[in-house]
Amino acid sequence: MRAANHLTLPRALHPGAWWLWALGLAVAASRTRNPVLLILILVIAGFVVAARRSDAPWANSYVAFLKLGLVVIAVRVVLQALLSTRSQGNTILFTLPLIPLPAWATGVKLGGEVTAEALLTALYDGLQLAVMLCCIGAANALASPRRLLKSLPGALYEMGVACVVALTFAPQLVTDARRIRAARRLRGRTSGSFRTTAMPVLEGALDRSVELAAAMDSRGYGRTAQVPRNQRRITGGSVLLGLLGIALGVYSLLTDAMSFPIAATALAVGLLLAVGAMTVGHQRVARTRYRPDPWALPEWLVTLSGAIAAGTMIVAANRGVEGLVLAGPLVVPPVPLVPVLGLLVGLAPAIVAPPLTRRRELVAA
Amino acid sequence: MIEFDRVSVTYDGAAGPALREVSFSVPEGELALVIGRTGSGKSTLLRAINGLVPHFTGGTLAGRVLVNGRDTRDFRPRDLADVVGIVGQEPMAGFVTDTVEDELAYSMESLGIAPDVMRRRVEETLDLLGLADVRDRALTSLSGGQRQRTAIGSALTSHPAVLVLDEPTSALDPQAAEEVLAALQRLVHDLGVTVVMAEHRLERVIQYADRVIEVPGGSAAVSTGLPVDLMVTAPVAPPVVELGRLAGWSPLPLSVRDARRAAVALRSRLTDLAPRRLIAVEGPELAHCEDLVVAYGNIPALRGVSVSIRAGEVVALMGRNGAGKSTLLNALVGLVQPRSGRATAAGADPRRTKPSQLVKAVGLVPQEPADLLYAATVADECAGADSDFRVPAGSCRALLDRLAPGIDVQMHPRDLSEGQRLCLALAVVLCGAPPLLLLDEPTRGLDYGAKRRLVEILRELAAGGHAVVLSTHDVEMVAEVASRVLVLAEGELVGDGETATVIAGSPAFAPQVAKILAPLPFLTVGEVATALEQAS
Numbered sequence: 001m002r003a004a005n006h007l008t009l010p011r012a013l014h015p016g017a018w019w020l021w022a023l024g025l026a027v028a029a030s031r032t033r034n035p036v037l038l039i040l041i042l043v044i045a046g047f048v049v050a051a052r053r054s055d056a057p058w059a060n061s062y063v064a065f066l067k068l069g070l071v072v073i074a075v076r077v078v079l080q081a082l083l084s085t086r087s088q089g090n091t092i093l094f095t096l097p098l099i100p101l102p103a104w105a106t107g108v109k110l111g112g113e114v115t116a117e118a119l120l121t122a123l124y125d126g127l128q129l130a131v132m133l134c135c136i137g138a139a140n141a142l143a144s145p146r147r148l149l150k151s152l153p154g155a156l157y158e159m160g161v162a163c164v165v166a167l168t169f170a171p172q173l174v175t176d177a178r179r180i181r182a183a184r185r186l187r188g189r190t191s192g193s194f195r196t197t198a199m200p201v202l203e204g205a206l207d208r209s210v211e212l213a214a215a216m217d218s219r220g221y222g223r224t225a226q227v228p229r230n231q232r233r234i235t236g237g238s239v240l241l242g243l244l245g246i247a248l249g250v251y252s253l254l255t256d257a258m259s260f261p262i263a264a265t266a267l268a269v270g271l272l273l274a275v276g277a278m279t280v281g282h283q284r285v286a287r288t289r290y291r292p293d294p295w296a297l298p299e300w301l302v303t304l305s306g307a308i309a310a311g312t313m314i315v316a317a318n319r320g321v322e323g324l325v326l327a328g329p330l331v332v333p334p335v336p337l338v339p340v341l342g343l344l345v346g347l348a349p350a351i352v353a354p355p356l357t358r359r360r361e362l363v364a365a
Numbered sequence: 366m367i368e369f370d371r372v373s374v375t376y377d378g379a380a381g382p383a384l385r386e387v388s389f390s391v392p393e394g395e396l397a398l399v400i401g402r403t404g405s406g407k408s409t410l411l412r413a414i415n416g417l418v419p420h421f422t423g424g425t426l427a428g429r430v431l432v433n434g435r436d437t438r439d440f441r442p443r444d445l446a447d448v449v450g451i452v453g454q455e456p457m458a459g460f461v462t463d464t465v466e467d468e469l470a471y472s473m474e475s476l477g478i479a480p481d482v483m484r485r486r487v488e489e490t491l492d493l494l495g496l497a498d499v500r501d502r503a504l505t506s507l508s509g510g511q512r513q514r515t516a517i518g519s520a521l522t523s524h525p526a527v528l529v530l531d532e533p534t535s536a537l538d539p540q541a542a543e544e545v546l547a548a549l550q551r552l553v554h555d556l557g558v559t560v561v562m563a564e565h566r567l568e569r570v571i572q573y574a575d576r577v578i579e580v581p582g583g584s585a586a587v588s589t590g591l592p593v594d595l596m597v598t599a600p601v602a603p604p605v606v607e608l609g610r611l612a613g614w615s616p617l618p619l620s621v622r623d624a625r626r627a628a629v630a631l632r633s634r635l636t637d638l639a640p641r642r643l644i645a646v647e648g649p650e651l652a653h654c655e656d657l658v659v660a661y662g663n664i665p666a667l668r669g670v671s672v673s674i675r676a677g678e679v680v681a682l683m684g685r686n687g688a689g690k691s692t693l694l695n696a697l698v699g700l701v702q703p704r705s706g707r708a709t710a711a712g713a714d715p716r717r718t719k720p721s722q723l724v725k726a727v728g729l730v731p732q733e734p735a736d737l738l739y740a741a742t743v744a745d746e747c748a749g750a751d752s753d754f755r756v757p758a759g760s761c762r763a764l765l766d767r768l769a770p771g772i773d774v775q776m777h778p779r780d781l782s783e784g785q786r787l788c789l790a791l792a793v794v795l796c797g798a799p800p801l802l803l804l805d806e807p808t809r810g811l812d813y814g815a816k817r818r819l820v821e822i823l824r825e826l827a828a829g830g831h832a833v834v835l836s837t838h839d840v841e842m843v844a845e846v847a848s849r850v851l852v853l854a855e856g857e858l859v860g861d862g863e864t865a866t867v868i869a870g871s872p873a874f875a876p877q878v879a880k881i882l883a884p885l886p887f888l889t890v891g892e893v894a895t896a897l898e899q900a901s
Contacts, residue, residue: 056503146463164462182700183736188724188753188797196739203779208458214412214421215459220446220475220523290470290483 004296006354012054013353015143016151017299022139024306025346027254029131031313032324033124036333037343038131044309044346045138051350053141065137069130073123080122081114089117089329120329151293155235155281161221165212169205176201238277245270254314298354305348312342366527366559367391367414372428374409374418381584383409386428389578389589391561393526396553398574398592399563400601402812404782405582407563408454411529414561415449416442433526447476450520451529455536456512457504465507465515466491466500472523483522490518494548509686510541514548521552528552530562534569536809538685538838539873542569549573565812568603568841568877571596572620593617601813604841604877607890611897624881631893635885638900640892642865648676651801651832652697652727657706659692659856666692668856669706674834676800679827681847681864682836683874688853690836691732694803697834698729710801724754728799732806734790735778743781743789744774754797765792768822769815783810791822802826804835808842820846840868844876844888864888 003009022045029041046062053059081096096111145167152160180200189196216222249267252258258266316339317324323336367390374384383406391397399407412418416437419426430437433448450472453459462468469490473483491497494514499507507515513533520528533549534542550573552558561578564570571577577595579588588595596606596617605624609617612631618624652674659667667689674680682690695701696708699715708715711726718726731737740746747761754760765772769788778786787807794802808816816839823833823846837843843850843864850867852860852874860867865886868874879888887893 057505144463150467161461168460168463179731179733180736182695183731185700185720186698186724186729186731186737186794187750188721190720200736200739211453211455211458212461214417214442215451215453216461217421217442218415218417218446218449218451219461219472219519220443221461223441223443223446223475287474287477288480288483290467290474290480290487292480 002296004294005298007298007301007352009354010356011354012147012293012356013052013142013302013349014151014293014295014299015145015148016293017295017302017353018143018349019139019148020303021306021346021349022135022142024303024308024310025138026132026135027310028313028343028346029128029135030254031317032339033128034323034326034333034336035124035127036335037313037324037339038124038127040340040343041309041346042131042134044343045135047347048350048353049138049141052353052356054144054356056144058144059141061140062134062137065134065140068137069133072130072133073126076122076126076129077119080118082110083108084112084114084118085109086113086115088121089115091116091330093119117329124326124329147293150289153239153278153281154287155239155278157287158232159236165209169208172208173201173205176204235277235281238273239281242270242272242274242277245273298352301352302349305345305352309343309346312345313339316342366393366395366433367561368429368431369410369413370429370431372413372426372430374406374413374424374426376422376424379424383424384413384580384587385584387580387587388428389587391559391576393559394553394557395575396549396560396562396573397576397578398570399561399578399580400565400567400599401563401580402582402601402814403565403784403810405580407580408531410578410580410587411451411531411561411563413437414527414529415445415451416440417451443475446472446525447523448525449527449529450523450525452513452516452520452531452533454531456516459516460504460519463503463505464500465496465502465504468504468515468519469496469522471519476523478523486522486524490522493521493551494518495544508541509537510544513537513541513545517545517548521558525558527559527561530560532564532810533562534564534566536806539840541686542566542838546570546573565810566839567601567813568605571603571606592619604890605881608878608881608893611890611894621877621880624877628881632882632885634900635882635887635893635896638896640865640887641895641899642892647678648830648832650675651711652834653707653709654693654696655707657693657696657708658704659689659696659701660704665856666701667696667703670853670856670858671706672851672858672861674801674832676830676832677827678849679823679833679835679847681843681850682834682853683838683840683843683850683868684853689856690853691805692856693853694729694805694834694836697801697803698723698727700729724794724797724799726799727801727803728794728797729803730787730790730794730805730807732809734787737790737793738778738786741777742775743772743778746778746789746793747774750793750796756796756798761792761796764795765789768792768818784812784815787811787815787819795826800831802831802833804833804837806836806838808837808839816842840874840876841889843868843874844879845891850874 025041025045029038032038049062092113093116095113098112099110101108101110146164149160149163177197180197184196245266249263249270252263321336321338323334324339326333369387369389372384372387373382375382387410399410401407409418413426413430414432418424420441432445435445435448460468461471466487469487470483473486491500494517496514496518499511504512504515533545537545546569549560553560571592574592577590577592579595579599593616596602605619605621606617609624614627618627650673654670654672657667657670670693682693684690692701696703697710697715702716715723738746740749747765748758750761751758765788768791769785772781772785778789781789807819811819820842826833847864850860850862850864851858852867865888868876869879869886869888876888878890878893
């Protein structure tokens with residue numbers, strides 16, 4: 001067996017596999033508003049992150065996304081409380097002072113009676129969005145964004161480099177701004193203007209970009225691009241267009257935003273464009289890749305577990321299995337057996353993804 | 366390997382050429398050292414080697430630069446990437462990826478080198494530069510020396526015949542500088558790489574150089590020669606050379622080891638003499654820390670530091686990069702919030718003092734002096750400082766003229782040389798006449814002349830009743846100016862005492878003169894000269 005196929009030999013999993021798994025969980029979350037299932041997904045994602053994350057700076061992003069999710073829920077619930085009407089139910093929890101609105105805002109009500117149904121619906125809706133955010137957070141925590149950009153197809157190489165540079169510069173800008181604000185205190189100033197804060201930060205950023213460009217030029221960046229600029233742009237553009245088509249197709253297939261034939265056509269055309277352009281683009285790229293992440297058994301298993309979780313939920317939703325949609329906001333949420341089992345498959349990466357050690361071992365690429 | 370044939374460089378819009386009629390050649394396998402004042406055109410010369418000047422920077426290059434037979438006129442920097450590796454002044458600024466291993470592989474990827482070759486070379490380079498332990502680490506988590514070695518490694522993996530380095534050790538503490546220089550030594554000796562390096566810290570590098578290229582700046586001609594020959598007359602020279610000149614040794618020693626062997630007679634002449642030192646007149650206490658604990662998140666920066674600083678002292682703060690030097694200075698101006706303990710400056714808690722009042726008591730020149738400067742011209746900056754500190758108009762300008770005479774006040778602060786910019790920041794801070802002056806690494810990028818002026822100014826300030834605290838890696842500067850040395854390690858104060866007692870005994874911190882004359886208690890060439898004069 002190839003070394004990359006071992007499940008227990010420590011190595012970093014392909015970032016694409018992590019993203020596919022996380023997207024599977026997010027799709028699963030999009031199919032239900034049952035809080036039991038949603039929280040189960042949250043726990044699954046959290047467990048896998050805890051089991052397989054590295055000690056890199058981005059590995060904390062699950063917590064950051066969790067906090068963002070809580071904010072989303074809070075905003076949703078507060079807004080619902082303010083704008084609550086009796087349309088969802090009659091169980092009044094409390095009454096807020098009613099704020100009179102001008103005549104042109106008829107139909108909108110600010111304050112007044114707040115019903116339990118409205119609040120719970122808002123809570124569940126917010127929870128769904130928060131869980132989907134957390135799935136993205138899990139992918140972020142498990143896969144280095146840069147490694148993902150590194151595995152971009154050759155036709156998108158320039159764009160990938162631009163993103164990588166931006167990823168470095170954004171945190172640097174924050175550090176700079178902080179340092180310059182601190183320095184203002186040393187001049188005895190308490191408040192600053194645009195000129196005294198933003199200007200030095202921008203100047204610093206400009207200096208650094210010039211420096212980086214010089215470094216990249218001296219290290220051979222762009223020396224292999226002998227393809228005419230127009231052709232390069234056309235390939236890059238087609239890849240992007242293709243990816244857009246794929247995204248559109250998948251989105252409409254999942255959400256029924258478009259009729260099935262149109263969505264399927266968008267998906268097919270997108271796939272064709274992207275794959276075609278990537279093949280053309282790949283032929284002219286003379287750069288090589290250092291230790292590309294292998295795609296082997298663990299990657300397949302991780303992707304599969306995400307796909308099973310998503311698939312179970314999609315099929316269950318289509319068949320109308322009970323428990324995915326609540327009968328009413330106030331009922332005790334049921335625990336549907338099959339979807340729960342399907343979701344639990346999503347836990348597999350905690351075992352089948354190879355563990356990380358501080359030092360990566362040799363991997364046959 | 367490298368040939369400059371009557372090369373002149375003129376940048377667009379510049380009044381005169383940055384380099385004029387430069388001709389020299391560096392044969393294969395040599396280590397050439399480029400010296401000269403700040404702003405004399407050293408960086409221009411280095412960047413001309415791989416064609417960044419003029420392909421990237423613009424401007425006009427007359428004459429011819431040949432590298433390994435390739436003319437930079439016809440080859441762009443990227444086409445020379447397999448021949449010339451270049452490492453800039455600030456390694457972080459040149460990093461494209463985020464981990465050590467990826468960074469080492471980057472230029473090979475661009476050159477399209479086969480994956481198996483790439484893999485082997487990365488492993489070899491990791492071992493060659495001693496980076497194997499940190500191969501997976503994020504570049505931001507590395508120490509200064511590790512970063513510099515990674516930058517060198519990333520230039521090396523494409524197996525260039527020439528390696529160009531711009532001030533590779535100026536921002537490093539003495540230990541990290543040793544690491545980097547040892548790595549360069551191996552490259553030159555074992556692999557036959559041709560190295561061209563610019564460096565102000567001659568005391569660190571002169572002994573390794575096979576050839577010195579002196580760029581005097583202005584219209585004077587560039588001269589090249591053997592280090593020993595050039596050092597006899599060079600206006601800038603490390604202490605070991607100055608001591609050699611004073612004692613009349615011939616041939617002139619360049620390393621501490623050679624000097625020690627030549628110094629037997631000098632040591633016996635000096636045996637009964639003692640250096641005359643100015644004893645600091647200790648005035649009232651100006652700053653005080655008591656059991657100061659500072660942490661960033663869960664990373665401790667200071668673990669219980671207690672120290673007291675009095676008027677009339679010049680205190681040097683030493684220690685590795687990341688030992689907590691900057692944090693201590695920042696705590697004294699209230700830029701960081703202590704976890705526990707107390708820091709007071711001029712009797713008040715700096716966190717609770719209004720900035721406008723605080724600047725009258727304590728002034729800090731930060732590591733990046735440019736952070737203090739906002740205005741578009743030097744003249745505006747000075748006027749702004751006058752109004753910030755509520756002093757009569759023209760005060761800052763007068764201070765600046767004393768610190769660095771001859772600055773064109775219509776220039777943008779960013780266009781000044783590093784030394785001039787520091788002087789401007791210093792003038793701005795001194796404008797408020799704070800009794801306590803803090804300087805965070807003031808000697809980075811300063812040449813010997815600018816350092817000498819800084820020493821004079823600091824001495825004057827101390828004599829005038831100011832207290833000065835400077836954090837620095839520059840042991841020679843410490844020996845010249847400091848009356849007391851604090852050594853920080855891992856956020857703890859591990860040494861505190863008179864300069865002579867703290868630095869003379871330490872292998873890392875001892876200045877060259879102390880190493881040469883040990884066990885005699887001399888620290889600087891000046892002390893030796895005075896003692897000899899008195900004796901005769």
